[in-house]
Amino acid sequence: MPKAEKQEQPKAGINHMKTLLLATTNQAKLGELSMGVRDMFAGSVKIATLRQLGIKQEPEETGRTFRDNARIKAKYYGEITKLPTIADDGGLLIPYLNNEPGVKSRRWLGHEAGDRELINHTLKHLRGVTWADRTAYLQTSLCFYHPQTGKLSYETEKIKGHIARKPSGRATDGYPYRALFIVAAFDKYYDELTDKEHFQINHRLKALQRLLKKIAPDLLQLIHAVY
Numbered sequence: 481m482p483k484a485e486k487q488e489q490p491k492a493g494i495n496h497m498k499t500l501l502l503a504t505t506n507q508a509k510l511g512e513l514s515m516g517v518r519d520m521f522a523g524s525v526k527i528a529t530l531r532q533l534g535i536k537q538e539p540e541e542t543g544r545t546f547r548d549n550a551r552i553k554a555k556y557y558g559e560i561t562k563l564p565t566i567a568d569d570g571g572l573l574i575p576y577l578n579n580e581p582g583v584k585s586r587r588w589l590g591h592e593a594g595d596r597e598l599i600n601h602t603l604k605h606l607r608g609v610t611w612a613d614r615t616a617y618l619q620t621s622l623c624f625y626h627p628q629t630g631k632l633s634y635e636t637e638k639i640k641g642h643i644a645r646k647p648s649g650r651a652t653d654g655y656p657y658r659a660l661f662i663v664a665a666f667d668k669y670y671d672e673l674t675d676k677e678h679f680q681i682n683h684r685l686k687a688l689q690r691l692l693k694k695i696a697p698d699l700l701q702l703i704h705a706v707y
Contacts, residue, residue: 499526500699501533503557503567509684513566516688525699528563535560541583546570547634549583550623554632558625564699565627566691568684570620572657574643576613577605595656599647602660606643614643618661618670620684624695633694637687640664648672 502513514527530536539556543549546569553567573579581588581598589601606614619638625631641663648669651659658670666677679685 498524499528499563501528501530501557501561501563501565503530503553503565505530509568512682512684513568513688516685516692520689520692520696521699528561530557533561541569543569543583546583546619546621547623547636550621550634551625551632554623554625558627562627564695565625566622566688567625568620568622568687570618570684572661573617573619573638574602574606575615575617576609595651595653595659598656599651599659602643602657603645603647611642616641616643616661618657618683620687622684622687622691624691626695626698629698631695631698633691635687635691635694637683637690639681639683641670644669 500517502510502517504510504513510529517525517527535557539552541549541552543552549569550567553569554565557563557567558565569583571583571585572581574581581602586592586598589597593601617638617640619636621634621636624633639661641661643660644662647659648671650669650671652671655671661670662668663670663673663677663681665681666673668677673681
């Protein structure tokens with residue numbers, strides 16, 4: 481996404497010393513990240529969102545890896561808001577296709593493609609490919625950035641699976657690759673997992689839990705300093 485020429489300023493009223501910005505506009509991701517923060521800090525850290533702060537601009541994601549893009553987003557929004565910030569980036573990796581689509585995600589076809597286009601494109605590239613070579617991973621990388629100290633911390637997690645020979649019948653709008661991804665741990669399409677199964681293999685939550693343990697001293701030290 482192109483960077484806005486003029487940066488919008490966040491809305492007033494945020495206590496920077498007790499607030500963690502979750503820098504995503506994806507409501508499903510935001511829900512998962514918020515749940516993880518609340519579980520870890522039990523209300524001692526407040527959560528801010530881009531929507532709450534009135535921030536609509538986006539950085540240009542020029543990274544070659546998910547980790548690169550997560551860092552770009554965390555630093556971009558951290559510098560705008562002056563808040564400790566967590567951002568993420570992730571997608572599908574297919575080793576047989578040189579780990580594509582990777583960071584290309586929606587733009588794998590060279591343009592902003594729709595769900596059906598991406599599903600068909602994936603199947604076309606794997607036509608006739610053996611099951612062993614259809615191995616794939618759903619990967620996420622999280623980055624924490626502290627604008628006051630410049631500290632960066634990362635965590636990465638992935639789910640192993642295979643690309644099916646045909647899409648599931650329960651595709652999730654906006655998540656085309658889930659309709660093709662068979663989770664190895666359950667031998668089921670990602671879209672067909674129960675809530676319990678999804679929670680067990682949730683790679684974003686696993687990465688977030690490890691990241692929050694690493695950054696807890698930084699956040700809690702600042703929190704205690706204001707009391």
